[in-house]
Amino acid sequence: MRADARRNYERLVEQAKLAFAESGVDASLDEIARRAGVASGTLYRHFPTRLDLIEAVLADQIGGLVDLGKRLLAADDAFEALTTWLRATLVHGLTYRGLAAAVMNSALDSELVSTWHARLFEVGTELVRRAGEVIVPGTDAEDVVRMIGAIAWASQDNPDRAERMLALLLNGLRR
Amino acid sequence: MRADARRNYERLVEQAKLAFAESGVDASLDEIARRAGVASGTLYRHFPTRLDLIEAVLADQIGGLVDLGKRLLAADDAFEALTTWLRATLVHGLTYRGLAAAVMNSALDSELVSTWHARLFEVGTELVRRAGEVIVPGTDAEDVVRMIGAIAWASQDNPDRAERMLALLLNGLRR
DNA sequence: TGCTAACCGGAGACACAGTCCGGTACCGTG
DNA sequence: CACGGTACCGGACTGTGTCTCCGGTTAGCA
Secondary structure, rough: OOHHHHHHHHHHHHHHHHHHHHHHHOOOOHHHEEEEEEOOHHHHEEEEEEHHHHHHHHHHHHHHHHHHHHHHHOEEEEEEEHHHHHHHHHHHOOOOOHHHHHHHHHHHOOOOOOHHHHHHHHHHHHHHHHHOOOOOOOHHHHHHHHHHHHHHHOOOOOOOOHHHHHHHHHHEEEE | OHHHHHHHHHHHHHHHHHHHHHHHHOOOHHHHHHHHHHHHHHHHOOOOOHHHHHHOOOOOHHHHHHHHHHHHHOOOOHHHHHHHHHHHHHHHHHOOHHHHHHHHHHHHOOOOOOHHHHHHHHHHHHHHHHHOOEEOOOOOOOHHHHHHHHHHHHHOOHHHHHHEEEEEEHHHHOO
């Protein structure tokens, strides 16, 4: 990658962070480009879709979550591990307004796309399966993962509500 | 209302039903107007917002749900009544793709708006409160109502998933 | 230093929600 | 029945945002 390209990439990620924090992940891409001092064509070249930009912005956070998930896969208490992962993922989903919707609509429903979020949810699915003996029999792992996305979506701007909804889900998962 | 206005209103509702069934409630309003043989200005005059059109299309269904809810308020088994309402509302939320999102984003988050859906959810909130002695203490009624919306949102096009998620919620509500 | 391909800027195409003004249709009254 | 007035109409137009594409520029390599 050329120096100017790298510079523009970094500027875009930086301005996207600010814009997402201000008005959610649905912030205008043109506006982000303008703030970064690049043309909109440049933004699309680096980030063909909005999710690409989102994931670039959240790369560190998602990477950390995937790592956490992998560590939890080695934990003894499967339910506790699952709880920790669910909570961490829920908190992640609340990072920016609209993030849960963007991810659920793009990453999970486009089975052709391999994304960071898809990897994150794979780990989660594995944690659900591993807890299989201590949760309600027949629980579909993907259901649980989607429930977290749904809770994040329904409780945007309200971490307390998110926590309460998570408690409902956890209670519902118990045998 | 004049005869031509009534005619146009009915045409719009009819075409909206078809368009929503085809491509969800996010179908282009211009396209619906075109299909109804009226100008887009006419559509907006009758239905200032998309939710107005949605509710006109679903007036009968929502009315029936509100009636059901009121009947359930008189039922002896509060948990059973709540379960019935939650399921009926969830099924309603799956009527059209995107309906849950449209409703949750518009009706519940705009506290200034009195809509059919707001009334539906009021009844639900009341049913949750009424079941207070048989569900987890401290359960926030609005949390539960929003969970239904969230489940509908996360399980679009997949009634089986919706049912499983509802089961998780119900299990989570039990003491 | 010169060449070339990676990369850029930004005008423009496209889609859609929503507005507004001159024209038309309907309905009520005489 | 005819007329007048207002409810209602059509559709051109505006605004916003996503996305494309072509001529111009820059960076990196030989």
